[in-house]
Amino acid sequence: xxxxxxxxEAPLRVPTxxxxxxxxxxxxxxxxxxxxxxxxVCPVCGAHGRLSARExxxxxxxxxxxxxxxxxxxxxxxxxxxxxxxxxxxxxxATREKTGIGESIVVGTATLDKIPVVLGAMDFRFMGGSLGxxxxxxxxxxxxxxxxxKCPLVxxxxxxxxxxxxxxxxxxxMAKTCAAIQRLRDEGLLYISVMTDPxxxxxxxxxxxxxxxxxxxxxTLIGFAGRRVIETTIKQKLPPEFQTSEYLLEHxxxxxxxxxxxxxxxLAKTIRFLTxxx
Amino acid sequence: xxTTKKPVAKKPAAKAPAKKPAAKxxAKKPAAKATAKKPAAKxxAxxxxxxHTTWDTxxxxxxxxxxxxxxxxxxxxxxxxxxxxxxLVADDPAMFAGLVNIGGERVVxxxxxxxxxxxxxxxxxxxxxxxxxxxxxxxxxxxxxKFHLPIVTLVDTSGAFPGLDAEARxxxxxxxxxxxxxxxLKAPIVVVVTGEGGSGGALGIAVGDRIxxxxxxxxxxxxxEGCASILWRDGHMAPQAAEALKLTSDWLKKLGxxxxxxxxxxxxxxxxxxxxxxDVKQAILxxxxxxxxxPVEKLVEQRYAKFAAMGRFSx
Ligand SMILES: [Zn+2]
Numbered sequence: 001x002x003x004x005x006x007x008x009e010a011p012l013r014v015p016t017x018x019x020x021x022x023x024x025x026x027x028x029x030x031x032x033x034x035x036x037x038x039x040x041v042c043p044v045c046g047a048h049g050r051l052s053a054r055e056x057x058x059x060x061x062x063x064x065x066x067x068x069x070x071x072x073x074x075x076x077x078x079x080x081x082x083x084x085x086x087x088x089x090x091x092x093x094a095t096r097e098k099t100g101i102g103e104s105i106v107v108g109t110a111t112l113d114k115i116p117v118v119l120g121a122m123d124f125r126f127m128g129g130s131l132g133x134x135x136x137x138x139x140x141x142x143x144x145x146x147x148x149x150k151c152p153l154v155x156x157x158x159x160x161x162x163x164x165x166x167x168x169x170x171x172x173x174m175a176k177t178c179a180a181i182q183r184l185r186d187e188g189l190l191y192i193s194v195m196t197d198p199x200x201x202x203x204x205x206x207x208x209x210x211x212x213x214x215x216x217x218x219x220t221l222i223g224f225a226g227r228r229v230i231e232t233t234i235k236q237k238l239p240p241e242f243q244t245s246e247y248l249l250e251h252x253x254x255x256x257x258x259x260x261x262x263x264x265x266x267l268a269k270t271i272r273f274l275t276x277x278x
Numbered sequence: 279x280x281t282t283k284k285p286v287a288k289k290p291a292a293k294a295p296a297k298k299p300a301a302k303x304x305a306k307k308p309a310a311k312a313t314a315k316k317p318a319a320k321x322x323a324x325x326x327x328x329x330h331t332t333w334d335t336x337x338x339x340x341x342x343x344x345x346x347x348x349x350x351x352x353x354x355x356x357x358x359x360x361x362x363x364x365x366l367v368a369d370d371p372a373m374f375a376g377l378v379n380i381g382g383e384r385v386v387x388x389x390x391x392x393x394x395x396x397x398x399x400x401x402x403x404x405x406x407x408x409x410x411x412x413x414x415x416x417x418x419x420x421x422x423x424k425f426h427l428p429i430v431t432l433v434d435t436s437g438a439f440p441g442l443d444a445e446a447r448x449x450x451x452x453x454x455x456x457x458x459x460x461x462x463l464k465a466p467i468v469v470v471v472t473g474e475g476g477s478g479g480a481l482g483i484a485v486g487d488r489i490x491x492x493x494x495x496x497x498x499x500x501x502x503e504g505c506a507s508i509l510w511r512d513g514h515m516a517p518q519a520a521e522a523l524k525l526t527s528d529w530l531k532k533l534g535x536x537x538x539x540x541x542x543x544x545x546x547x548x549x550x551x552x553x554x555x556x557d558v559k560q561a562i563l564x565x566x567x568x569x570x571x572x573p574v575e576k577l578v579e580q581r582y583a584k585f586a587a588m589g590r591f592s593x
Contacts, residue, residue, distance in 0.1 A: 076591045078533060079524045083509035133589025140586055162477070164500045164509070167523045168535050171477060171499040172588040175485050178454060179461035179585050186462065202499075204450035205438075205478045210458045224450040224478070225440030233440050243445060253448050 023047055025219070039260045048217045048260055050197060052099070053106040056121035056156050060264050061110035066119065069109065070141040074102035075127075075134045081165040088165035092127065099125050103134035104159065107142035109149070113268035115277045118146040122158040124198075129159035131202050132166050136173025139207060143180035143191075152190040152271050153181070157208045161201020174206035181207055190274055192267065195222050195245065195254075213255045213270065216245035217263070333517035335526050336502060338494040339473050343548035345555050346473070347374055347389045347432050348398075353555045355379045358387070364413035367447065372403040372439065373411030373483075375418035380430065381563050386422035386465075388415040388483055389432030392473075405474075406439035409452035412482045416456050422465040428566045429463070431483045433471045436501060438479030453482040460485035461585065462578055466569035468562055471495045471536070475525075487581050488565040489535070491527045492558070493542040497535075498525035535588060538565075
């Protein structure tokens with residue numbers, strides 16, 4: 001960042017948000033088009049930026065193959081929840097409008113390198129990717145569709161956890177999604193969880209962690225409790241690598257860390273190996 | 279959207295809150311209305327009309343003299359056969375697991391263990407379990423499946439323990455695994471929320487066929503304090519957050535998330551612990567008797583349908 005502020009007299013292309021991506025990890029400026037061409041991975045430090053659900057689906061599904069299911073399942077407001085600032089129903093309606101999606105996950109059928117799969121991708125822009133009742137229902141329908149079609153289920157997570165504006169209804173989505181996935185797995189079908197930044201709280205403690213394979217992108221934040229809560233509780237500083245995908249791999253909770261550029265090929269290869277799909 | 283905030287109290291408004299869809303995408307001029315809906319203070323009228331506020335319920339659920347797992351066990355079965363360890367790394371004292379005789383009924387019982395004395399509280403980590411606790415609970419629940427015994431779980435925790443070791447040993451994975459495994463466990467499961475049902479740490483042993491809840495227990499996705507500090511940016515707004523979260527038994531019954539409320543003595547269980555302990559026992563026995571009549575395959579099917587229906591809304 002410093003090079004720019006130190007040279008005010010130079011004729012500059014102003015690095016505005018519109019033209020440049022500023023890496024959240026290392027601060028490097030990358031032209032937006034170059035950043036997009038690099039799949040939103042910082043060319044300097046390799047940090048994997050967040051993809052929207054649609055971008056994630058475009059990354060993994062064969063062109064034109066994705067057919068959304070459960071699109072009519074949208075966020076609900078079972079508690080008529082208001083906080084100090086706003087009503088949840090209004091916030092969620094605005095979020096729908098802004099993101100163009102009805103819930104924090106988009107699910108559908110697709111082919112992945114010609115293999116039929118059910119694919120889901122969470123979108124952190126939608127209420128922090130939180131697990132609402134609509135999210136849970138969409139995941140359940142995705143799992144039941146995979147069961148019907150006898151094909152693998154791939155879910156890409158990006159979530160801060162439960163959605164507190166839906167109270168206990170949100171918490172129960174953890175049980176609901178795990179139950180749906182367990183049925184799928186009991187029928188000999190493959191479920192692959194792909195954890196992307198961030199995967200925390202109630203999502204990490206439910207469908208994200210029960211994959212036949214648990215995969216994550218590099219340097220992804222994955223964990224149950226928040227760093228600050230833990231530091232307050234145990235009264236000690238946590239190491240910087242704590243709750244990264246590298247930390248989880250080392251502790252035995254991930255099968256593999258796969259870089260974004262390799263993700264589609266890796267999934268295709270592994271699904272083919274396990275299921276002998278053509 | 280309702281335009282007024284419903285007071286959360288002993289008697290929720292007649293209209294089932296669960297059936298209410300969020301505002302349609304088209305409805306998009308909320309600014310003025312939003313301020314009108316601001317749930318500032320509880321209306322004085324509502325306060326008068328009810329015995330106590332949601333915040334009072336939170337206090338009762340956390341009352342120091344409220345019966346704990348150790349009290350239930352001492353009364354039901356002083357000879358309870360506690361079983362230890364997750365067979366992986368540790369035995370977590372914050373989670374009890376064992377073979378218990380409740381009124382002549384042999385059951386596998388698991389539950390969060392809080393302490394009463396300071397020493398106990400520290401030893402039991404204030405009822406906040408580590409991954410080892412959830413894995414132990416699952417291991418012992420498997421015995422119920424194998425030997426055709428019912429499972430009873432007693433839920434009373436502020437949450438799973440937020441610690442370095444807990445994360446390193448996979449708190450998230452341990453809870454997730456229990457949710458998946460309990461959903462297909464071939465044994466009747468009766469869950470009783472006796473005190474605090476604190477988020478994922480509670481749910482980790484709370485997937486079952488009958489979810490019972492003591493009248494003044496609470497069950498929530500997040501603590502009122504945590505919710506207040508995030509959404510109100512002020513932990514002192516916990517009473518408001520508690521109300522907004524609808525974490526009381528009457529609301530949760532209405533939302534279809536619990537099956538049955540076990541009434542408490544006037545003012546709360548701490549006023550007559552022995553009676554509460556007996557009432558919980560009778561409620562458990564009744565639930566077990568009902569569940570035993572259902573073939574176990576059908577029970578598992580019904581359990582799936584029950585959880586699948588949670589948070590499903592038809593427009
Ligand atoms: Zn970078």
